[in-house]
Amino acid sequence: MEMTGQSFSRYFVATLLLQMITPSSEQFTVNGIEGPILAPLGGKVELSCQLSPPQTAEHMEIRWFRNHYKRPVHLYKDGKDLYGETISNYVERTELLTDAIGEGKVTLRIFSVNADDDGTYHCFFKDGDFYEEAITEVKVTATSLETQILVHPPNTKGLLVECNSGGWFPQPQMEWRDSREEIIPPSSKSHSQDTDKLFNMKMTLLIQSTHGNVTCYLRNPVTGQEEKISIVLSNKPFLWNTVWKLILGLILALPLTFTMASSIALHHRLQRAQIRGARSSLQSPLCLRACTGYCLPVTRHTVPISDPHFELDVMWLEDMTVILCVLMVFITMIISSAYFRLRGCLQN
Known part of the structure; x- marks a missing residue:
């Protein structure tokens, strides 16, 4: 019994010393937000990720990046934010919320959202030689409130009606409909993008007989939000x-x-x-x-x-x-x- 007690004591001490000498690097996984996050143009968006099992991440490297690991959107290392290594598009536009970092949860906040912010983001945690990441998708959305219909003077071919709308993201669905909500094939349809990468839409319709009223419909494919404008056509032309x-x-x-x-x-x-x-x-x-x-x-x-x-x-x-x-x-x-x-x- 005496030898057994001494052996146990030696084993306990050796184990304790080993734990003190060897730094712990517990393995973990990173959980992000499922599904795309909608980000309104010009507003702000928040992206969160959480370590599992929960544990402190104060000593870890936390990196948010898009397509390239070495070009971070935001970098947290050695307990502080390293703005100097952030790519220029996001300088002074990001903030890392670390209120719950002791539980392994951090949130990236992006201000003044623009069309270039659309896409995927990697939430990367590194502890020693071990690292894991989660991927979150951001969908930037913009819906125009300035849609107008122009009616050109009639000619021998008929009456040309034109619908214009700008400031959309992503590219919206656009169509003509009659008074019975049935789709009318357009005579032409085109789009362009401005310096902010927002879509400007144009669609025309050549009318050779009265349709009562015609409606220009536009729909954001991400949010499902619709904008429409109608015009009543008389028989005089x-x-x-x-x-x-x-x-x-x-x-x-x-x-x-x-x-x-x-x-x-x-x-x-x-x-x-x-x-x-x-x-x-x-x-x-x-x-x-x-x-x-x-x-x-x-x-x-x-x-x-x-x-x-x-x-x-x-x-x-x-x-x-x-x-x-x-x-x-x-x-x-x-x-x-x-x-x-x-x-x-x-x-x-």
Whole structure:
């Protein structure tokens, strides 16, 4: 019994000395926040991580970094913050909350969040030669409150409606919808990014018939927040477009109709003159032209110049051609004046 007690005493002392001489480096894991953290543009975001099992981390190196270990967002070492080793984008924009560091919990606070802060962050703990880390994802979000619809003056193709919105992050979903909430395919869609990497959106729609009202929808894919703006379209632009096309068709058809009628009338008059027994002159083909440039050949007949109907026919044709040209110019001026007046009213 005496030898057993001495052996136990020696073992206890040796174990105690070994613990005092050998520094303890207990293994641990690092737990971060699950799921992405939403960070509003211009605001602040807090990222926390915790040692498991809980233990003090005052003597450890605590490093927050993005893609490169040697380029920390924030560095805590030897019981103090080392701002000198922080990358320039985060200088004076980060703060490490160490109120619970005795339990192994720290929180990184980032101020003035911008689009470049979007992405993954590594929370790294190192104790001696042992280290562990946790990864947290940050989603920067921005929703525009400045969305507007522009209506361009109508033309022969239809009415062009344009929707503009800027200051989004990430790139939003954008679409046109009608009064029944059904999606209307856009005529065009484009986007650009400004110096702050925020998205500016543009979408157009060419309307050829009335849709009642159309709505421009934008949706942030991260937060699900939607912005929309609607505009009610009247039938006036489309009615004017139809009237303009009809008038234009009449203007184009009038010279041709007149030329054909004149040709037929002159043809009958020449036939009557030929029946009377005339034998003379017109050896070249007749070509009737109006001021639009249409030309219709007339069958050659032998008509004497002495026939009294010959001079009357020629003079009648010339007079009607001049009257037609003057009438076309007058109608075109009236229609153009009415068109520009209506377009000015629609713009106002």
